[in-house]
Amino acid sequence: MEEKITYARAKEILQNQKISPKGLERVFLYESLGRVLAKDIFASEDMPEVALSNMDGYALSSTMIGESKGVFKIFSENPAGNQESIELPLTKPYAIKTLTGAAMPKGADILVPFENTNINGEYLEVNEFPKIGEFIRKVGDNYKKGEKLLSQGTKLNAIHIGLLASLNQVFVEVFEKPKVGILVSGNEILEIGESKSNPNTLYNANGHLLYAKIKENGGNPKLYPILKDEKSSIQDCLKEALEECDLVVSTGGASVGDYDFIQAISKQWSDEVVFKGVRIKPGQHIIYAHFHQKQFFGLPGFPNSTLVTFELFVKEILGKLCGVLCRENxxxxxxxxxxxxxxxxxxxxxxxxxxxxxxxxxxxxxxxxxxxxxxxxxxxxxxxxxxxxxxxxxxxxxxxxxxxxxx
Missing domain, CATH: 2.40.340.10 (MoeA, C-terminal, domain IV)
Incomplete structure (x- = not known):
C-alpha cells in the first residue's frame, strides 16, 4: 500500500491497472446510443458504389466541348434512384438532365449546374463549364470497402448511429455496462423524501450525485440504503456490494475521525489497499483498493470532494470497465x-x-x-x-x- 502519494503517482497507478471491460452484448441500433463499441467497424462496400451527381445539373462529356461551341442537345432525364443504366451518346454533343443524387451517366465526366445554363427548346446553352469531376461524388468518396470507420472503445453518439445505419447495421455489438455499487454512510444523512426533524441533518446529495455521474459515464449504478456509523453493518453491506458489483464507491467515512469506518475497514484489509491518501485539495483522504478482487474507491464525504475525486480518479477505472479510454479534456x-x-x-x-x-x-x-x-x-x-x-x-x-x- 502506498500512502499520501502525489497526484501524478495516483494517476500513474490507475492508468497502469490491467482491467478488462465487461462481456459483449448485441443490441438494436437505437439502443447502442451512448454505449461503448466492442468491435472495430469496417466498410463492407464502397460508398458511393457509383459516381453520383452532387447537384441538379446536366451531365455531358468533356470530349464534346470543342465541337459543341457551348450548345448541347438534351438527350434525356436522369432522376435520383433511376433503375435504368443511362449512357451518354458520344456521337455528337448531347447532355442528360441529371438531378442531385442520381448516378452519373456512363461516358459523362462533367456536371454543369442548372444556374450555369440557359435552355432554348431542346437545346442547352452552357455559360460556364466546370472542371472535370467537379460537383460529382466519385466512387468511394465517403469510404472505400475495407476502410476502418469506427474504433473499438468509441462511445456511440447520434452521428455514429447515422453512419451505422448507412452500413445497414441493424444490430451493434457493445460492451456490457459494469455494475457500480454506491455506499453512503453517516448518522447525519437522510434519504430524499424524508422529513427533517433535526437541523443538523443533510439530505443524500452524494448518493444521487454519484448515481448520476456513474450513469452519465456508462455504468449501471446501484444505490444501497444509507448506512449509519456502525462498523459491522458497513462491513456487511460492503461485502454484499462487492459480491454484486464490479466496482464499489463509498462516500463518507474515509477520513480519520472516530466514526470513519471505511478507513478502519481499509486498515483491516490493508493487504488489498493500493493507495490511501493523495496530496491534493480537495479529496486528500481518498482510498483505492482491490477488495475481494473487486475495484473499490472510498471517497471523502463532502460533496465537492466527492465530485472532484470521482472526476479525477473513479472515471479512470470506470472507463476501463466500460471499455472506453478515459481522456481528460x-x-x-x-x-x-x-x-x-x-x-x-x-x-x-x-x-x-x-x-x-x-x-x-x-x-x-x-x-x-x-x-x-x-x-x-x-x-x-x-x-x-x-x-x-x-x-x-x-x-x-x-x-x-x-x-x-x-x-
Missing part, C-alpha cells in the same frame, strides 16, 4: 484574476470557463468559497462552462494555467 486557459492558495497541496479549484471573442479565460465569479461542502459552486447561474483549475502555487492575472473541463 485539459485546456491551457488565461486567468482573469490573481489566485492565492492556503497550503502547499496541489489544488483543483472549481472555476468558470468563458469564451470571449474566441479566447478562453477563467474566473471564480459567484464561487462562495472553496470549502468542500459547497456543491452549488458547480452549478453556474449563467452560460459559463465549469472546470477545475489546477493550482500548484499562487498565480497572477494573465497567467496561463491548466484547467480540466467538466461535463
Amino acid at each position: 485539459i485546456l491551457e486557459v488565461t486567468l482573469k484574476e490573481d489566485v492565492q492558495k492556503g497550503d502547499e497541496r496541489l489544488e483543483f479549484r472549481v472555476c468558470n470557463i468563458r469564451n470571449e471573442g474566441g479566447q478562453f479565460f477563467i474566473d471564480f465569479e459567484g464561487k462562495k468559497s472553496f470549502q468542500s461542502a459547497i456543491l452549488n459552486n458547480f452549478c453556474p447561474l449563467d452560460d459559463a462552462r465549469m472546470g477545475l483549475a489546477v493550482l500548484e502555487g499562487n498565480r497572477l492575472k494573465g497567467d496561463r494555467i491548466p484547467v480540466i473541463v467538466l461535463g
Whole structure:
C-alpha cells in the first residue's frame, strides 16, 4: 500500500491497472446510443458504389466541348434512384438532365449546374463549364470497402448511429455496462423524501450525485440504503456490494475521525489497499483498493470532494470497465484574476470557463468559497462552462494555467 502519494503517482497507478471491460452484448441500433463499441467497424462496400451527381445539373462529356461551341442537345432525364443504366451518346454533343443524387451517366465526366445554363427548346446553352469531376461524388468518396470507420472503445453518439445505419447495421455489438455499487454512510444523512426533524441533518446529495455521474459515464449504478456509523453493518453491506458489483464507491467515512469506518475497514484489509491518501485539495483522504478482487474507491464525504475525486480518479477505472479510454479534456486557459492558495497541496479549484471573442479565460465569479461542502459552486447561474483549475502555487492575472473541463 502506498500512502499520501502525489497526484501524478495516483494517476500513474490507475492508468497502469490491467482491467478488462465487461462481456459483449448485441443490441438494436437505437439502443447502442451512448454505449461503448466492442468491435472495430469496417466498410463492407464502397460508398458511393457509383459516381453520383452532387447537384441538379446536366451531365455531358468533356470530349464534346470543342465541337459543341457551348450548345448541347438534351438527350434525356436522369432522376435520383433511376433503375435504368443511362449512357451518354458520344456521337455528337448531347447532355442528360441529371438531378442531385442520381448516378452519373456512363461516358459523362462533367456536371454543369442548372444556374450555369440557359435552355432554348431542346437545346442547352452552357455559360460556364466546370472542371472535370467537379460537383460529382466519385466512387468511394465517403469510404472505400475495407476502410476502418469506427474504433473499438468509441462511445456511440447520434452521428455514429447515422453512419451505422448507412452500413445497414441493424444490430451493434457493445460492451456490457459494469455494475457500480454506491455506499453512503453517516448518522447525519437522510434519504430524499424524508422529513427533517433535526437541523443538523443533510439530505443524500452524494448518493444521487454519484448515481448520476456513474450513469452519465456508462455504468449501471446501484444505490444501497444509507448506512449509519456502525462498523459491522458497513462491513456487511460492503461485502454484499462487492459480491454484486464490479466496482464499489463509498462516500463518507474515509477520513480519520472516530466514526470513519471505511478507513478502519481499509486498515483491516490493508493487504488489498493500493493507495490511501493523495496530496491534493480537495479529496486528500481518498482510498483505492482491490477488495475481494473487486475495484473499490472510498471517497471523502463532502460533496465537492466527492465530485472532484470521482472526476479525477473513479472515471479512470470506470472507463476501463466500460471499455472506453478515459481522456481528460485539459485546456491551457488565461486567468482573469490573481489566485492565492492556503497550503502547499496541489489544488483543483472549481472555476468558470468563458469564451470571449474566441479566447478562453477563467474566473471564480459567484464561487462562495472553496470549502468542500459547497456543491452549488458547480452549478453556474449563467452560460459559463465549469472546470477545475489546477493550482500548484499562487498565480497572477494573465497567467496561463491548466484547467480540466467538466461535463
